[in-house]
Amino acid sequence: xxxxxxxxxxxxxxxxxxxxxxxxxxxxxxxxxxxxxxxxxxxxxxxxxxxxxxxxxxxxxxxxxxxxxxxxxxxxxxxxxxxxxxxxxxxxxxxxxxxxxxxxxxxxxxxxxxxxxxxxxxxxxxxxxxxxxxxxxxxxxxxxxxxxxxxxxxxxxxxxxxxxxxxxxxxxxxxxxxxxxxxxxxxxxxxxxxxxxxxxxxxxxxxxxxxxxxxxxxxxxxxxxxxxxxxxxxxxxxxxxxxxxxxxxxxxxxxxxxxxxxxxxxxxxxxxxxxxxxxxxxxxxxxxxxxxxxxxxx
Amino acid sequence: xxxxxxxxxxxxxxxxxxxxxxxxxxxxxxxxxxxxxxxxxxxxxxxxxxxxxxxxxxxxxxxxxxxxxxxxxxxxxxxxxxxxxxxxxxxxxxxxxxxxxxxxxxxxxxxxxxxxxxxxxxxxxxxxxxxxxxxxxxxxxxxxxxxxxxxxxxxxxxxxxxxxxxxxxxxxxxxxxxxxxxxxxxxxxxxxxxxxxxxxxxxxxxxxxxxxxxxxxxxxxxxxxxxxxxxxxxxxxxxxxxxxxxxxxxxxxxxxxxxxxxxxxxxxxxxxxxxxxxxxxxxxxxxxxxxxxxxxxx
Numbered sequence: 001x002x003x004x005x006x007x008x009x010x011x012x013x014x015x016x017x018x019x020x021x022x023x024x025x026x027x028x029x030x031x032x033x034x035x036x037x038x039x040x041x042x043x044x045x046x047x048x049x050x051x052x053x054x055x056x057x058x059x060x061x062x063x064x065x066x067x068x069x070x071x072x073x074x075x076x077x078x079x080x081x082x083x084x085x086x087x088x089x090x091x092x093x094x095x096x097x098x099x100x101x102x103x104x105x106x107x108x109x110x111x112x113x114x115x116x117x118x119x120x121x122x123x124x125x126x127x128x129x130x131x132x133x134x135x136x137x138x139x140x141x142x143x144x145x146x147x148x149x150x151x152x153x154x155x156x157x158x159x160x161x162x163x164x165x166x167x168x169x170x171x172x173x174x175x176x177x178x179x180x181x182x183x184x185x186x187x188x189x190x191x192x193x194x195x196x197x198x199x200x201x202x203x204x205x206x207x208x209x210x211x212x213x214x215x216x217x218x219x220x221x222x223x224x225x226x227x228x229x230x231x232x233x234x235x236x237x238x239x240x241x242x243x244x245x246x247x248x249x250x251x252x253x254x255x256x257x258x259x260x261x262x263x264x265x266x267x268x269x270x271x272x273x274x275x276x277x278x279x280x281x282x283x284x285x286x287x288x289x290x291x292x293x294x295x296x297x298x
Numbered sequence: 299x300x301x302x303x304x305x306x307x308x309x310x311x312x313x314x315x316x317x318x319x320x321x322x323x324x325x326x327x328x329x330x331x332x333x334x335x336x337x338x339x340x341x342x343x344x345x346x347x348x349x350x351x352x353x354x355x356x357x358x359x360x361x362x363x364x365x366x367x368x369x370x371x372x373x374x375x376x377x378x379x380x381x382x383x384x385x386x387x388x389x390x391x392x393x394x395x396x397x398x399x400x401x402x403x404x405x406x407x408x409x410x411x412x413x414x415x416x417x418x419x420x421x422x423x424x425x426x427x428x429x430x431x432x433x434x435x436x437x438x439x440x441x442x443x444x445x446x447x448x449x450x451x452x453x454x455x456x457x458x459x460x461x462x463x464x465x466x467x468x469x470x471x472x473x474x475x476x477x478x479x480x481x482x483x484x485x486x487x488x489x490x491x492x493x494x495x496x497x498x499x500x501x502x503x504x505x506x507x508x509x510x511x512x513x514x515x516x517x518x519x520x521x522x523x524x525x526x527x528x529x530x531x532x533x534x535x536x537x538x539x540x541x542x543x544x545x546x547x548x549x550x551x552x553x554x555x556x557x558x559x560x561x562x563x564x565x566x567x568x569x570x571x572x573x574x575x576x577x578x579x580x581x582x583x584x585x586x587x588x589x590x591x592x593x594x595x596x
Contacts, residue, residue: 111531117531119531122548123549128507155455156506157453157455161532207422207454207457208464209426209465233415234415235536238455249412249420249458250420251422
């Protein structure tokens with residue numbers, strides 16, 4: 001297992017962690033001040049300052065992109081909605097490519113309408129069919145431009161409104177169905193990421209009794225990203241009460257050890273949604289704390 | 299599949315649904331006024347009016363107990379705490395027996411201290427070992443008095459503080475390890491409940507992509523209870539924002555069909571924690587709505 005205690009070479013900052021800091025250029029400035037080597041930006045933040053400007057800042061600061069957030073949201077109430085989602089995912093693939101991201105993260109979506117508070121259907125099976133079809137179509141395009149897709153299984157508490165893929169097992173079943181590999185172990189192209197893999201966020205999966213086994217099943221080729229934060233006790237809000245690593249109950253080093261045993265050697269990407277705490281603090285304090293906790297609690 | 303549209307013969311009221319109505323005697327009165335045939339009381343409500351008085355009211359009103367809530371909470375920071383939990387579970391078994399409950403429901407517990415807001419450990423593996431050992435010890439006693447135990451897998455959002463058994467698959471793995479049956483299908487004693495089974499609460503398991511398969515795996519002998527309510531969109535609180543059946547996004551009839559296909563023929567027990575809505579309404583309105591929704595949405 002890599003020693004993170006001496007530097008933060010393998011720390012990436014998901015830019016949602018710094019939503020309190022303002023626009024993406026300011027966020028990148030804050031990261032640069034602290035010697036951050038990688039980020040994972042959100043599309044809305046990129047669009048706000050423009051893709052070209054983002055690419056310029058990323059290059060100027062020598063930043064890698066551990067991922068690009070996010071594609072997905074495939075289910076829709078009708079064919080027009082599904083087609084719109086596919087077109088938007090195609091644009092997301094293009095943006096990820098032009099920023100040279102390691103992967104495009106997919107938050108696959110839940111019941112149509114649920115995210116805006118008015119579910120138009122209760123049919124989780126239909127939503128999962130839309131997800132499967134949407135990933136299949138997006139994968140075809142992503143393969144053609146060479147952009148790996150990473151399905152992020154979300155915590156089951158988001159099954160209705162954000163993602164109806166809720167375990168790594170379920171995500172890997174999709175990977176194997178849509179992107180079969182020789183023997184399923186990536187042996188056909190050692191070291192390369194599969195065209196379709198998973199993003200493992202400890203917040204979403206730490207509770208899963210099958211987590212260790214499913215990370216091993218994924219193997220290096222399907223482990224596209226590793227996101228960290230912490231589960232607070234108590235948790236006061238379903239979405240925006242994530243904790244800084246070390247402040248909650250997730251045994252993050254244990255999970256990272258499983259990831260590395262399976263061959264993962266990439267960034268630990270800090271992604272904290274925290275409307276009442278971290279988003280209210282100065283950006284330098286947030287980044288400095290991410291670095292300190294990356295060394296001590298990841 | 300049984301037709302629930304004409305009567306509420308198979309409706310049970312979990313008394314937590316009527317926490318706003320006052321003491322258990324008042325809750326039982328409200329149920330009796332509406333011709334409810336079964337309830338599932340909570341221990342704190344029973345203790346508040348006394349076990350003898352509860353037994354008397356249950357008998358006088360001809361009520362069945364679809365379950366007794368609850369045993370469990372096995373993990374503790376030290377041996378004394380674990381012993382105390384076992385002693386308390388033994389008392390819970392005795393109470394369930396003296397009330398002639400169909401089963402004692404087990405909410406198994408999470409990380410020691412987490413429920414009171416100060417987790418003393420992050421070791422989910424240790425908690426799960428405590429749970430396994432605690433169920434094994436309690437099962438021995440429960441078998442001796444003939445009280446079936448029902449492990450209730452709780453939604454993964456409760457893994458830290460309430461229950462580290464979070465899927466039916468995980469619960470059934472425990473059942474098969476601690477209470478093996480010939481062939482695992484209950485064939486050795488047709489129609490009888492296994493000494494150890496599961497309580498399937500739609501709120502906790504509706505999102506699970508393996509739900510149908512695991513209900514089938516459980517079979518009649520391990521399906522000890524069926525709890526219903528609904529998942530609201532949005533959900534504003536992790537614990538006390540459950541919805542009335544029909545007001546959320548769970549396809550309850552679909553899940554009941556799976557239960558009945560597997561041989562379940564018992565009560566649909568309404569368990570709604572709702573501090574800001576149903577607990578504020580008059581008891582007659584709550585019970586009448588449970589009846590109406592039992593007919594139309596279960």
